[in-house]
Amino acid sequence: MRILLGCFLLGLTAFGLWAAAKPLLANYYERSAAKALEKQQYPKALAAYQQALRYRPDSPNINLLVARTARRAGNFSTAREHLQRCRELQSGVSEEQQVEGYLLRAQTGEVDEVFNYLLPYLIQEGPLTPLVLESLSRAYMGKYRSDLAWSFLSRWNEMQPTNVEAIFWRGTWYAQQQNTREAAADFRRALELDPERIDIRLTYAEIIRADKQFTEVAEEYRTVLRQSPGNADAILGLAQAYLELGKTNEAREQLAVIPPDKREAAAYLWMSGMVEFRSDRPELAEPLLRRTLESDPRNVDACYNWMLCLRALGRDSEATQARERFEQIEKDQKRLIQLTTQEFHAHPTNAELRCELGEIYLRMGLHERGIYWLHAALKLAPTCRRAHEQLRDHFEAVGGPDSAGKADFHRQQLANLR
Structure with a gap:
């Protein structure tokens, strides 16, 4: 009997400790999420808010924060789920909840339909104004309305000049306009504010690669690999930089690091094909470049080098077809740039x-x-x-x-x- 009573009391004590610990744990994860949001590290903040929700599952506020952070991270299904949960838990509709619903609709294709509901937050600035500017910037960039996107991006950066995400999206806008110099400057500034943003560093490396700064490109990818060993994008990017620097053996060594389960990806096939092509082995390069195009039909460089391989192998008829395909891809890419940077703006x-x-x-x-x-x-x-x-x-x-x-x-x- 004493043993049973002891077990019962021990269970009550454990339950009491757990009940006391839950709010402390929830507060800890909420603080961690808030800290991540200071540098707009949305995936990290989302993970922390989801942990907080484990200890306060019926909190309408945490569900709203999960929805908002998921939307900003581009995870729209999670955003919808937790916004709906917030509505179920909350008696009445709060202003923040209503605005969040409009922002989610804006970023999932209905920006024109909800714009008038968001307009008051642009006329009268308040705590929600930066969220509205961020969402409208991203929504109109997605619609290639560069004029409207720029107006919201400019104001967002004026309001929050050290906001990493605002600077990153302004750089992305410049990149869409083919202004690589200004894009690179913004990405560098964002990395000065938050050197841990691997996504921005990878984007920056791509931008400076377009300007053929291959030595600097290689260093950026090495930085990513120091921060995130095994990052496949950085491994492939470094292999390409080595290849452009004439270091074919180093490029081959980088490719050997890629795990076997990732070797059917178009980027891996493309780089493997180029290593073989630069090693004067068109018979090995041709099937790799062909498979690249099967996975990624828009890869103009793969198509061009595939054509050269076919010529080197004496397969002239196939080479002619490859050249026609290359010319169509090149034409499509030029037209896409013209449409998205000029004509959509002129004819909305x-x-x-x-x-x-x-x-x-x-x-x-x-x-x-x-x-x-x-x-x-x-x-x-x-x-x-x-x-x-x-x-x-x-x-x-x-x-x-x-x-x-x-x-x-x-x-x-x-x-x-x-």
């Missing part, structure tokens, strides 16, 4: 331009983007025959019950247009 409601962008993305193998822009064209002009035809043909090619139903839908829409 032109359905044909959005349809053309959708077609380019489908040819590049970026099917989700292609479908998005074809639907965007139909939203502006529901009777756009060209968009319905492209969607019909795409879903017919994909096959499967779900795609067959979608193809039938667009086939019927075309029949109704006759």
Whole structure:
């Protein structure tokens, strides 16, 4: 009996300790998340808020913070889930909850529909204004509305000049406009403020690679690998930098570090093919470059070097076809830049331009983007025959019950247009 009583008392004590510890643990993780948010480290902050939620699962405030941080990290499904949970737990609708719903809609394609609801936060500045500016900047960049995106980015940077994310997105805007000098300057500034941002360092390395600063590129990738050993993007980037510096053996050594389960990725196949090509082994390079294009149809460099391999192997007919494909990819990429940096700005409601962008993305193998822009064209002009035809043909090619139903839908829409 005494043993049972002792066990019961011990259990009560443990329960009491656990009950007392839960709020302390929740507070600890909330503070960790807040600290990560000071440098806009959204994935890290999200992980901390999710830990806090384990100890306060019924907190509407923590659910709202999880939703907000998930949205800012680009995890929209998690954002929706926790915003809905916040609504269920909270009696009535708070201003922050309502604004968060609008920001989530803005970043998932409905920015024009919710803009008027967010306008008061632009007219009268307050604590939510930077969140609104961030969301609108990202939403309009996603729609290639460079004029509107720039107006919100500029104001966001003025309000928060040391905000790493604001500087990063301004650099991304410059990169979209093909202004690599200003983009590189912003990425450098962001890294000065937060040297731990591996995503920004990788982006910066890509930007300076375009200016052929290969020695500096290699050092940036080595920095990433010191911070994150085994980072596949950095390993492949360093291999490419070595290759451009004429260090073929060093490039081959880098590729050997890639785990076997990642060796079917297009980036690995591309670099492996280029190492063999630079080693004067076109017979080994050709299949690797061909497989690269099967995985990544938009890789213009892989297509060009594949063509050279085919010529070196005496396969002239195939080389001619590869050259035609290379010219089409190059043409598509030039047109994509023209559309997204000039014509969308000049013609913000032109359905044909959005349809053309959708077609380019489908040819590049970026099917989700292609479908998005074809639907965007139909939203502006529901009777756009060209968009319905492209969607019909795409879903017919994909096959499967779900795609067959979608193809039938667009086939019927075309029949109704006759």
